Amino acid sequence: MNATASIAPASQHMQALQRANEVRLARAELKRRVAEGEISVGEVILSCPWEAASMAIADLLMSQRRWGHTRCRKFLAAISMTETKTVGSMTERQRRALAAMV
Secondary structure, three states: OOHHHHHHHHHHHHHHHHHHHHHHHHHHHHHHHHHHHOOOOOHHHHOOHHHHHHOOOOHHOOOOOOOOOHHHHHHHOOOOOOOOEEEEHHHHHHHHHHHOOO
16 A cells, blocks of 8 residues: 555656646747747737646736836736736636737
C-alpha cells in the first residue's frame, strides 16, 4: 500500500507539470503571433482560445508592440477593468467593448 501511495502523487505531479508546460508554450506562441501582427488582441478576446482563457488581460495587451505597463494600466483604468482580470472571466459585453477599443 505504501508503494501505491507514493507513486500516485508523483504521477499526478508530473501530469500537472506537463499541463502547465503545455499552457506556457501555447501562451508564448499566442503572444508571439500577437507581437508579429498575425492575430489581433481583439480577435483573441472575442474568440477566447483555451490558452488565453486563464490569461490576465494585461499580459495579453502587453504582448502587442509598443504596449508596456504604463500604457496598459492607463487603458484598463479608463474602462474600469483590473489588470489581473482573465480573458475567460469577461462577459460577452465586456469582450465586445474591449475588442472595439483595442
